Amino acid sequence: MVRPSEEPPSGVHIPLDQLSDDALHAIVEEFVTRDGTEHTEGDRKVAQVLELLERGKAEVWFDEKTRTCNILKVE
Numbered sequence: 729m730v731r732p733s734e735e736p737p738s739g740v741h742i743p744l745d746q747l748s749d750d751a752l753h754a755i756v757e758e759f760v761t762r763d764g765t766e767h768t769e770g771d772r773k774v775a776q777v778l779e780l781l782e783r784g785k786a787e788v789w790f791d792e793k794t795r796t797c798n799i800l801k802v803e
Contacts (some may be wrong), residue, residue, distance in 0.1 A: 739791040739798070744781060747788070755788060755797045756781070 744752065753774070760773040777799060780786040789798050
């Protein structure tokens with residue numbers, strides 16, 4: 729979850745209240761497994777990312793070019 733500090737994020741910010749619980753969980757699960765995370769570690773990472781999102785330390789962004797969601801750290 730890295731956002732270069734000198735560049736604004738590209739895409740559209742998606743507020744958490746605009747996502748169902750199932751959609752949010754699917755986005756986070758797909759995000760944490762992109763790097764080949766083991767399933768046993770995946771649940772822990774999903775919980776960590778969900779906590780960051782809920783605390784406002786990270787945000788969900790939709791990239792229109794790649795048509796994917798990313799989770800970016802808020803600094």
